[in-house]
Amino acid sequence: MDPNNTYYNDLIVKYFSGEANEQEMAELNLWLEESPENLKLFTDYRKSWEVLEQLSVYRKLDVNDEWKVFEKTIKGAEADSTITSPLQVEYRASRTKKLVVRFAAIAAILLMLCVSGVIIYRYAATTETITLVATTGNSEGLLPDGSHVTLAPGSSLAYPEKFTKEARIVKFQGEGFFEVSRHPDQPFFIEAGDNVRIEVLGTSFYVNTCNSDSMVEVILTTGKLAVYRKDQPDQKTILAPGEKVIISDKQPRVEKSVNTDVNYMAWKSGKLVFEETPLKEVVRLLNKVYRTDVILEQPEIGNCLITATFENQSADAVLHVIEETLSLTITRNEKQVKISGTGCNE
Amino acid sequence: MEEQPLQQILDRTVFETLFKEHFKELVFFAQRYVKDFDTSREVVQSAFVTLWEKRETLDPTRNVKAYLASVIHNRCLNHLRDHKKFNANLLSLEGLSGSIAQTSDDLIAKETELIIQQAIDELPEKCREIFLLNRFEYMKYQEIADHLGISVKTVETQMSKALQHMRVRLADIIGILALMAMWNAN
Numbered sequence: 001m002d003p004n005n006t007y008y009n010d011l012i013v014k015y016f017s018g019e020a021n022e023q024e025m026a027e028l029n030l031w032l033e034e035s036p037e038n039l040k041l042f043t044d045y046r047k048s049w050e051v052l053e054q055l056s057v058y059r060k061l062d063v064n065d066e067w068k069v070f071e072k073t074i075k076g077a078e079a080d081s082t083i084t085s086p087l088q089v090e091y092r093a094s095r096t097k098k099l100v101v102r103f104a105a106i107a108a109i110l111l112m113l114c115v116s117g118v119i120i121y122r123y124a125a126t127t128e129t130i131t132l133v134a135t136t137g138n139s140e141g142l143l144p145d146g147s148h149v150t151l152a153p154g155s156s157l158a159y160p161e162k163f164t165k166e167a168r169i170v171k172f173q174g175e176g177f178f179e180v181s182r183h184p185d186q187p188f189f190i191e192a193g194d195n196v197r198i199e200v201l202g203t204s205f206y207v208n209t210c211n212s213d214s215m216v217e218v219i220l221t222t223g224k225l226a227v228y229r230k231d232q233p234d235q236k237t238i239l240a241p242g243e244k245v246i247i248s249d250k251q252p253r254v255e256k257s258v259n260t261d262v263n264y265m266a267w268k269s270g271k272l273v274f275e276e277t278p279l280k281e282v283v284r285l286l287n288k289v290y291r292t293d294v295i296l297e298q299p300e301i302g303n304c305l306i307t308a309t310f311e312n313q314s315a316d317a318v319l320h321v322i323e324e325t326l327s328l329t330i331t332r333n334e335k336q337v338k339i340s341g342t343g344c345n346e
Numbered sequence: 347m348e349e350q351p352l353q354q355i356l357d358r359t360v361f362e363t364l365f366k367e368h369f370k371e372l373v374f375f376a377q378r379y380v381k382d383f384d385t386s387r388e389v390v391q392s393a394f395v396t397l398w399e400k401r402e403t404l405d406p407t408r409n410v411k412a413y414l415a416s417v418i419h420n421r422c423l424n425h426l427r428d429h430k431k432f433n434a435n436l437l438s439l440e441g442l443s444g445s446i447a448q449t450s451d452d453l454i455a456k457e458t459e460l461i462i463q464q465a466i467d468e469l470p471e472k473c474r475e476i477f478l479l480n481r482f483e484y485m486k487y488q489e490i491a492d493h494l495g496i497s498v499k500t501v502e503t504q505m506s507k508a509l510q511h512m513r514v515r516l517a518d519i520i521g522i523l524a525l526m527a528m529w530n531a532n
Contacts, residue, residue: 010506015436017480017505018381019487025433032439039439046440047520048513050378055462056482057374060383063366070365070391074398142359 012042016049131158134174138268143170146181147188152267153291172207177268179204180223191230192216196247199226199236206264215248219259227254270312276305282322283339290315297340301328304344357401365394368411372418379422379442380431383484389425393417458519465515469508476501477508 011028014020020028032039132141134151141149143159145168151157155174163169168188180188180200188200193209196216203223209216218227220239227245228236237245237254244259262273266289274282280302283294292315296302304326310318319337323330328341369390376386393414426432469477472494479485479493480501487505491498 006503006506009510010502013505013509014487014502016381016509017487018431019502020431022430022433025431025436029433029435032436042439044513044517045509048509048516051458051516051519052462052481052512053377054374055459056484057377057383057386058370060482060484061370061373061387063369066369066387066391067362067365070394070398073391073395140359 008038008041012045016045129158129160131156143168145183145186145188148179149176150268151176173209175206175208175267177204177206177221177265192218195230195249197228197230197233199228205239215246215250217244217246219244219261219264221265272310272313272318274306274308276307278302279304279306279322279326279339282306282318286315286318290318292337293335294319294337294339297338298342301326301339301341301344304328361398361401364410368414369394372411372414375415376418376422378440379419379437380425385425389418389421390414392421461519462512462516465512468515469511473504473508476504480505 008028008031011020011024011031015025015028032042132139132149132151133156134153137153139151141151141157143149144161144163147168149157152175155172155176157170157172157176159170163186165186168183168186169191170189171191173193178190178200180203190198190200190207192198192207193216196209198205198207198218200223203225204221205223205225206219206221207216208218216227218225218239220241220243222241225239226236227239227247228234229247235254237247237256239245239256242259244257246255248255263271263285266272266285270289272285272289280296280299283296283302286292286294306322306325308321308325310321319330319339322328322339326341326344328339331338331340372390372393373383373386376389377383380386380389396417397410397414423432426437466474466477476490476494479490480487485493487498487501490496490501
C-alpha cells in the first residue's frame, strides 16, 4: 500500500473505533471529498467493519443479563415514582448465570423453538379470568402466586386474576410443565382435561391432556403430587419424583408407573436422548418436538436402532446423523421429509 | 415474590419477550452511530425504559421496533453532539443522519462467522491481539496501549493493518451479502 495512504487508513479505522476527535473527523471528511477513490476505500472499510461489529456485538451481549439490568431500573423508577434520567442506568460488573430461585422446586428454564406466539386475553366474569394460550411456540406464564408454567404449542391455561384465600385453582388443557410455588395454606389444584384433578403443594411436574380417549398423563419431576378423578376424590394416586400416572376415561383403573421416557421434557429442553431407540420412535419425537413432517418410506426401517444424544440441535442436524449412521436416504420436498432405505446397516 | 398488579405481570411477560428479541439488533444499530459499546447499551436500555413507561399510552399495534429505533436514533445523535463527536457529513456518508436509518438485517450466518474467524486467525499475533482487544473486548486505544506497554500510535497502525486484511478476506462475503439483500428486497 502506498506509504502516504497509511495515514488515512489509520484515520478511517480510528473513526470507526470512535477514537477520532473533531479535528481528525474534519480532516477525514476533507480527504473523502478529494476523490471518489478515497470515498470508495472508506465505504469498503465500512462494510467490513459492520460485519465484524455485528459479530462482536452479538457475542458480547447477554440478553438475560441485560433484562435483569432493565428490571432493576424500572423497579427503582416505580419505587421512587419519579422518572430517573435514562442515562443513569447502572451496570453490574458481576454476572449471575443462574436464574434466581423463588420456588421450592427448581428447574432450569430453556425455551426451545423459535418465535413463540402468545395470546393472553381476559373475558368478563364475576372474577376476572385470564387465559394463556401458546400458539406457534412454547410460551411461559407467571401466575399471581409466583408459580411458573411453560406451555407447549396448542395448550392453554385459565386462571383467575387473584386466587382465593382457600385454594389456587387453574384449568389446563394440552401439554405443559408447571413449577408451583410453595404456599402450605393455599393448595394448588389443576383441572386437567374434563375430569382429572391434580393437587399440588409445591413441586414441578409435567402434564399432558393431549392424547385421544380423554386421557391425562402426569409425570412428576420434583416434590409431591396427588392425582385423582374429579368425581372420585377419595381415590387419590400419590406420585413420587420420577413416577408417572395415566388416567383414562376408558379404564376404571389408574395406571401408575415409573417414568422411563427420558425425552418427556424434550419439547421444553431441546434435549433428545436415544439409546437403542427404534427409528420410528425417533421420527415420532422429531415430528413432535420440531413440528416437522417426517415419514418413513419403508416401514421396516422403523425398527432400526439409534443411539445418540442431541442438545439444542436443529431438525436437519438430527436427520443428517440418522442418514449417516443408518445409511439411509433423505429426500425433501415442499413440506415433507422422507426417509428411505433397504436395511439398517449394522 | 412481592405483590404486583396482575396487569403489570402480564405486560412484563410480553415485554420481556420483546426485549430479548430486539435487544441485540438495536445495540448493533446504536453502535453504528456512537461507535462505543457501553454507550450503545445504555442508549438501548434507556429506550426500552421509555417504552415501558409509555406502554399504556402507545398504540398497541404500533411497530415497536420502529419506535425504539427512532428513540435510539435521536438519543445517539444527541450523544454525539454532547461529546463533540458529531460530524454531519461523515454520518451522512454512513447513511445515518437525516431521517432514521433502518435497522440492518442479520449479516452473520454460521458460515460467514467461520470465515471471519479464519480471517482473524490469519492476522499476525500482536496485530490479532490488539484487534481482538478493541473489537471484541471493547477496550479503547489508550487502554490497549497501557495494557500491552506499547504506544497508541502502534495500536493505530496495527488496527489499520488488521482492517486492511479483513477487508480483503471479507470482500467475497460482502458481495454475497449485498446480493442476498437485493433478493430479499424483491
